[in-house]
Amino acid sequence: MTATSTRRAPAASVARPRRYKARRRWSSALLSVLAVVIFLASVFPVYWMVNTSFQPNNEIRGSVLHFWPDNFTLRNYETVLFDPGRTPFLPALGNSLIVTILTVAIALVFAFLASLAVTRFRFRSRKGFILAILIVQMIPAEAMIVSTYRVLDDWSLLNTIAGLTFVYVATVLPFTIWTLRGFVNGVPADLEEAGMIDGLSRTGAFWRITFPLLAPGLVATGVFGFIQAWNEFLLALVVNSRPEMMTLPVWLRTFQTLTGTTNWAAIMAGSTLMAIPVIIFFLIVQGRMTSGLVAGAVKG
Template sequence: MARTASRPTTIMANSIGIVAILASTFPVYWMINSSFLARNEIRSPTPTWMPFGGSLDNYRTVFSTDQFVSSLKISLAVTGLTIVVALLFAFLAAVAVSRFRFRGRMSFVVTLLVIQMIPAEGLFISQYKMLETAELLNTVVGLTLVYVAGVLPFTIWTLRGFVAGIPFELEEAAMVDGCTRTQAFFRITLPLLAPGLVATGVFGFIQAWNEFTLALVVMTREDRRTLPLWLSTFTDVNRGTDWGGIMAGSTLIAVPVIVFFLIVQGRMVKGVTAGAVKG
């Protein structure tokens, strides 16, 4: 019989958990709170903890130009393409590495680890020259290519663990019942991979949505900015930093991420439950 934790230990563990949650959520609260405050209130040495009497002026500033909408469209296009392409290639690569034995298999896995150790800044010049030669600078396709190249190694490595964790005997049992190998994979293995696909998709979405440095190198025109690049326009040498605009813009940028996560969270739970029943 398992021993139950003592009451002081439980209280201490719960207290640590509450403190950790508050510490992680406070920056988000402060961002949203500041988005409703005027510039003098944000810069005041006395913090304003609640935005009573606040206004929507910062949000009006964000929507006063069409640049936010155009940047939103570019970010959505690049992020969506990155997720689809990265998951497709990572899925095929993960299945090949986990289910088949071929020459160079381990070398491929080691190469994935080595690639993740290379600093992204060390590749900027070569990536820029390649895209410039292919005339893909300031294009959604060009930025998507470099994003996929950055996301793919980690995505393959993550999906490889999910595929390897599904027993091959499940497919063999399905083939005994009359399924072909392809049918067994798509009917048995693929539904069980739903949590892995969702988890890697969330990672790719967040990385592509919030990425700044690669977008700064590839998207050099002002009318081809992604949302993180557009957010930097609130900093001016003469006028200083418009912290209210930055906080309002950051809040709006975070909304699609939250919505996406809420959608896929339900699908993740559904996939785990379906996998448990079918197993």
């Protein structure tokens, strides 16, 4: 081997890492740009809703786009909160909160027990139960509106919080059971047996070892149930049609008049207020989810 070839070999070996690092920098930059684009595409509708809520209604209907409220006004929020000519906002907010909280709590309890049963125990109809969950989940709730309405009417549950909660729980429960089943199945039963060897009872081993590991699953399924119950419109429109029993999605419909005109500025103000409880809920459960993920699986 000549001296020239020995000098070229180290130069080529040094050039390869440099090209590799350059490609990594370019790929990282492209991924960063893509992440920013996706973030802006996700945030822009929310920004446009809030921006529109502070503009007069005549500017919204105009042909000029206003990316910032030039004529800032709180008139839309006054219409939403204090207009005596329409259904009040606060009763609708209370109805939505009560129905959503009850739906999430009841669905989580039943789904948690059902997921434990199909995961930790072996019984004859276990596979049939899991298959039934999948089949029920495939059926859209809108296909059962007539039968649901007749059942609630026979039970005198129309235009009641209990009736709408009953319908929402039945709608949310199949997916909640299926999701929690995956979380429970991911926690090995050996952890409970190890806790029982250390002196814990079966119940104590479950609550002190297994349950903290299932907290992220409970939070994730609770978030799904909260969003679905909070934003649901069609079933609430059919089941609770009286003005005093409206939920917020149905209440937003009152800003559309019989003549077909729509007060879009007030709708955006109402939608902004409607999003605040969801943001608060996510801020609360975010910390709970993080603490559940780092919870230990050993006694002590």
